[in-house]
Amino acid sequence: xxxxxxxxxxxxxxxxxxxxxxxxxxxxxxxxxxxxxxxxxxxxxxxxxxxxxxxxxxxxxxxxxxxxxxxxxxxxxxxxxxxxxxxxxxxxxxxxxxxxxxxxxxxxxxxxxxxxxxxxxxxxxxxxxxxxxxxxxxxxxxxxxxxxxxxxxxxxxxxxxxxxxxxxxxxxxxxxxxxxxxxxxxxxxxxxxxx
Amino acid sequence: xxxxxxxxxxxxxxxxxxxxxxxxxxxxxxxxxxxxxxxxxxxxxxxxxxxxxxxxxxxxxxxxxxxxxxxxxxxxxxxxxxxxxxxxxxxxxxxxxxxxxx
Numbered sequence: 051x052x053x054x055x056x057x058x059x060x061x062x063x064x065x066x067x068x069x070x071x072x073x074x075x076x077x078x079x080x081x082x083x084x085x086x087x088x089x090x091x092x093x094x095x096x097x098x099x100x101x102x103x104x105x106x107x108x109x110x111x112x113x114x115x116x117x118x119x120x121x122x123x124x125x126x127x128x129x130x131x132x133x134x135x136x137x138x139x140x141x142x143x144x145x146x147x148x149x150x151x152x153x154x155x156x157x158x159x160x161x162x163x164x165x166x167x168x169x170x171x172x173x174x175x176x177x178x179x180x181x182x183x184x185x186x187x188x189x190x191x192x193x194x195x196x197x198x199x200x201x202x203x204x205x206x207x208x209x210x211x212x213x214x215x216x217x218x219x220x221x222x223x224x225x226x227x228x229x230x231x232x233x234x235x236x237x238x239x240x241x242x243x244x245x
Numbered sequence: 246x247x248x249x250x251x252x253x254x255x256x257x258x259x260x261x262x263x264x265x266x267x268x269x270x271x272x273x274x275x276x277x278x279x280x281x282x283x284x285x286x287x288x289x290x291x292x293x294x295x296x297x298x299x300x301x302x303x304x305x306x307x308x309x310x311x312x313x314x315x316x317x318x319x320x321x322x323x324x325x326x327x328x329x330x331x332x333x334x335x336x337x338x339x340x341x342x343x344x345x346x347x
Contacts, residue, residue, distance in 0.1 A: 061344060065328075065337045073328035078319045087332045094336050098343055150266045158264025165265070166300040171307040179318055186315040204277075205312050206319075211277070230273035237301070237308055 057106040061098050068111055072118055079122050079202055081191045089125070093118040123217050126199035149234055164238065171240055189239035193232055200225065201232040263287045268298045272305050 072093060076086035096117050097104075104113055149164045151157060172182075190198055199218065203209045204225070209217075215225055261283070263271075268291040271284055280288065292299050 061340050064340065065333045069328040069333050069336075070326070074319070074326050077326045083326075083329075086326075087329060090328055091332060091336045095339065098340055146266070150264075158266040160265050160297050165297040166304050169300060171304040172311065179314070182311060183315055183318055186311060205309075206316050208316075226274050226278075227270070229277070230270045233273045233276075233305060233308060234269065237304055240308060240311070241304070 057104075057109050059101050059104045059106070059110055061094075061101060064094055064097070064110070064114070068114055071111065072114060075115065076118060076122065078206060080125060081187060081198060081202070085125065089118060089121050092121055096121075123203075126203060126218060129195035129199045146231060146234065149238075166237070166241065168241060171237065185240055185243050188243070189236050192239055193235055197228055197232040197235065200228045201236070204229060261287055263291050265291075265295065265298055265301075268292070268295065269301055272298070272302045276305065276309055 069090065072090045073086055076089045077083060080086050080089065093114055097114055100117075104110075149161055151159045151161050190201065193201060200214060200220075203214050203217070204211070211222060211225055214220075215222055220228070268288055271280060271288040274280065274284075275288075292302065
């Protein structure tokens with residue numbers, strides 16, 4: 051009666067079945083082809099080692115994705131704790147010399163050319179999806195690693211703020227400042243792609 | 246009465262004027278969170294007089310929806326990235342070895 055579907059594990063087919071899927075998942079989140087490839091390999095190997103623990107309650111794919119997710123978060127943590135770019139650098143300070151003036155009495159005003167230039171960020175009319183994807187991908191890849199981690203985790207992965215803060219060991223006010231900075235840079239980058 | 250109120254409000258606001266850096270921070274912040282009354286007033290007062298930040302606000306809206314669109318497109322297999330063949334072969338070899346070892 052209660053014939054629950056029991057998923058079986060077949061590592062010999064993993065690469066063929068899930069290789070591209072996991073790779074897509076990873077590349078969107080780490081924005082680096084080589085790193086994404088490594089993560090997928092690591093995921094398969096970790097899954098292989100832990101295959102005795104696979105209980106068949108979820109599908110293989112879901113199980114592998116959960117391993118990959120963990121590994122992606124680990125790379126975010128590495129990004130955010132690397133010494134040259136520690137999160138504390140982004141304390142509560144929203145001023146950014148690359149974008150705003152620092153001279154009185156214009157402190158905090160847009161630097162010339164660093165504010166928005168064109169009226170619209172995107173060209174008029176229907177935008178090719180592929181074009182959009184390439185631009186967003188390119189601009190994310192140009193963000194400093196730490197900004198990219200927060201930006202992706204919060205806006206692409208849609209993680210809750212609490213979770214982002216916990217995983218990356220930042221305070222909520224850090225989070226909003228980092229997101230603001232990431233948007234500053236993203237806007238600048240996307241706009242410059244169309245001019 | 247009305248003029249007096251307006252005057253009081255101007256004085257109130259001028260002491261709390263924000264510059265573009267804070268305004269743009271609030272513009273980003275309001276993408277996720279609701280602004281408090283004070284911040285809301287400060288931002289909208291700033292936007293009244295600053296055409297650059299008005300542009301910035303509408304561009305951030307565009308950026309947000311572009312990112313939403315990007316997420317939709319790339320949340321599945323439709324992104325069309327392929328795991329490089331050599332990468333596949335390498336990990337396949339390891340898997341087969343491991344399975345045979347048992």
